[in-house]
Amino acid sequence: MESPPPLSGGAAADTGRIFDPSTYATGVPFDALARLRQDHPVVWVAEPPVLGWPGGPGFWLVLRHADVTQVMTDPRLFSSSLGGTQTRDPPTPDALRYVRRMMLNMDPPEHTRLRRLLTRAFTPRAVARLEDRIRDHARGIVSRVMGDAETGRCDFVKDLSAELPLVTLAEILGVPVEDRMLLFDWSNRVIGYQDPDYQASAAFDPNTGTPMARQASRLRPLPGPDGAMPDPRTREGMADLYAYAHLLAEEKRRRPGDDVMSILLAEIDDDGGRLSVEEFENMFWLFAVAGNETLRNGLPGAAIGLLDHPEIQDELRREPALLPAAIEELLRWWTPVMTFRRTATADCHLAGVAIRAGQKVVVSFTSANRDEAVFVDPDRLDIRRSPNPHLAFGFGPHFCLGAHLARVQMRALFGEILSRMGRLQPDGEPVWLQSNFQRGVKRLPVRWSPREVVPT
Ligand code: HEM
Numbered sequence: 415m416e417s418p419p420p421l422s423g424g425a426a427a428d429t430g431r432i433f434d435p436s437t438y439a440t441g442v443p444f445d446a447l448a449r450l451r452q453d454h455p456v457v458w459v460a461e462p463p464v465l466g467w468p469g470g471p472g473f474w475l476v477l478r479h480a481d482v483t484q485v486m487t488d489p490r491l492f493s494s495s496l497g498g499t500q501t502r503d504p505p506t507p508d509a510l511r512y513v514r515r516m517m518l519n520m521d522p523p524e525h526t527r528l529r530r531l532l533t534r535a536f537t538p539r540a541v542a543r544l545e546d547r548i549r550d551h552a553r554g555i556v557s558r559v560m561g562d563a564e565t566g567r568c569d570f571v572k573d574l575s576a577e578l579p580l581v582t583l584a585e586i587l588g589v590p591v592e593d594r595m596l597l598f599d600w601s602n603r604v605i606g607y608q609d610p611d612y613q614a615s616a617a618f619d620p621n622t623g624t625p626m627a628r629q630a631s632r633l634r635p636l637p638g639p640d641g642a643m644p645d646p647r648t649r650e651g652m653a654d655l656y657a658y659a660h661l662l663a664e665e666k667r668r669r670p671g672d673d674v675m676s677i678l679l680a681e682i683d684d685d686g687g688r689l690s691v692e693e694f695e696n697m698f699w700l701f702a703v704a705g706n707e708t709l710r711n712g713l714p715g716a717a718i719g720l721l722d723h724p725e726i727q728d729e730l731r732r733e734p735a736l737l738p739a740a741i742e743e744l745l746r747w748w749t750p751v752m753t754f755r756r757t758a759t760a761d762c763h764l765a766g767v768a769i770r771a772g773q774k775v776v777v778s779f780t781s782a783n784r785d786e787a788v789f790v791d792p793d794r795l796d797i798r799r800s801p802n803p804h805l806a807f808g809f810g811p812h813f814c815l816g817a818h819l820a821r822v823q824m825r826a827l828f829g830e831i832l833s834r835m836g837r838l839q840p841d842g843e844p845v846w847l848q849s850n851f852q853r854g855v856k857r858l859p860v861r862w863s864p865r866e867v868v869p870t
Pocket residue numbers: 494499517518519529586700701704705706708709712749750751754755805806807808809811812813814815816817819820
């Protein structure tokens with residue numbers, strides 16, 4: 415397929431920076447996004463070889479809020495299934511077939527069936543139970559970090575952010591808590607494929623897990639002669655995850671628990687069918703990854719907003735009722751998931767640009783969430799912003815299924831931190847994830863002072 419004529423000068427340099435994963439190891443190129451949003455709101459981005467991967471055909475990057483929502487609400491024209499939802503194409507037709515078995519990479523009506531089954535599995539009782547447990551876990555995490563000391567220091571990522579998404583996911587999936595570090599390693603391997611620090615994550619110690627975990631861990635793929643792990647977006651690359659999901663499904667069918675996945679396995683769909691084991695395995699993959707790294711980046715991202723704005727920390731201590739709106743604004747401001755991909759199913763136009771059938775269309779939530787046509791003074795962190803139609807959780811039929819639980823976790827953790835710790839301050843340089851997909855933080859050293867009585 416023909417690519418459009420090359421861009422000239424500054425715009426070409428801007429798209430090059432936006433594509434290159436190494437750019438994000440030093441920060442998000444907001445200046446480049448703003449310039450393009452102004453002059454080239456739907457812009458062609460070349461895909462040269464990077465990080466040892468071959469080059470790709472290029473893609474259209476969609477930068478404005480209105481155009482992003484249009485793409486996200488029209489799966490007939492902008493498909494999640496045709497080429498999957500990651501910017502980089504799956505390496506082989508087999509790999510594409512494999513990712514298309516996951517709900518994230520389906521279009522209606524297949525997507526609608528699985529989505530309906532899952533939505534029903536989150537029964538009010540299961541959700542209420544999860545919410546209580548999340549608050550308990552958040553309290554426990556902050557207590558462990560604080561100990562008896564009034565002041566202290568820690569790595570916000572490792573000590574305050576990593577555990578909550580893991581224990582929450584373990585509750586949803588019915589994974590025994592001693593196996594939770596498997597979820598940590600799996601999502602690192604999948605999301606960290608752009609960052610050498612995460613690729614071979616091996617925090618789980620099989621000696622501490624269940625027999626199920628030990629059995630699955632024997633299938634953990636080994637690094638190749640070049641030290642790289644096999645592609646995590648193939649079934650072979652995640653053989654240990656699939657083995658574990660299979661054993662877990664058998665166990666849940668034998669002895670259902672009150673977790674969401676047990677409810678899901680017992681459900682009958684509208685045509686009288688059930689979730690197949692393969693569908694369960696893919697659902698397990700999706701949750702294990704989608705519900706983990708996103709929050710492990712969203713929590714420290716929100717913390718950075720509060721570190722940059724100590725006056726907001728004080729305001730939230732004085733008026734805790736502002737916390738839910740503050741979390742929304744922190745999600746907009748940080749935007750943990752920066753992009754998602756669709757593929758055009760037919761020739762069409764978007765913002766006056768001609769798009770050909772089969773071309774990749776990548777939406778930038780990061781840019782849409784800073785669109786000055788929708789958000790006044792978009793770079794400002796304004797916890798009283800209302801309305802706040804941010805797109806951090808996507809939009810349309812694939813809107814994040816975990817959005818409610820992500821919000822509950824963020825509110826629970828920051829509620830605990832703000833009510834029990836004094837002012838949070840930076841305690842060293844943060845280290846950013848190298849990725850053009852997730853806006854990630856690998857290390858965020860912080861310290862806190864004794865809790866003062868905040869004047870009202
Ligand atoms: C701050 C945290 C999170 C962010 C920023 C986030 C972001 C997103 C986004 C942007 C999408 C849309 C993908 C698309 O349109 O193709 C999505 C989908 C999804 N998310 Fe999240 N997510 C978060 C947390 C979670 C959690 C905690 C869970 C699970 C408990 C979860 C489960 C899912 C699932 C299952 C989907 C696929 C939905 C579908 O295909 O219909 N996410 N998420």
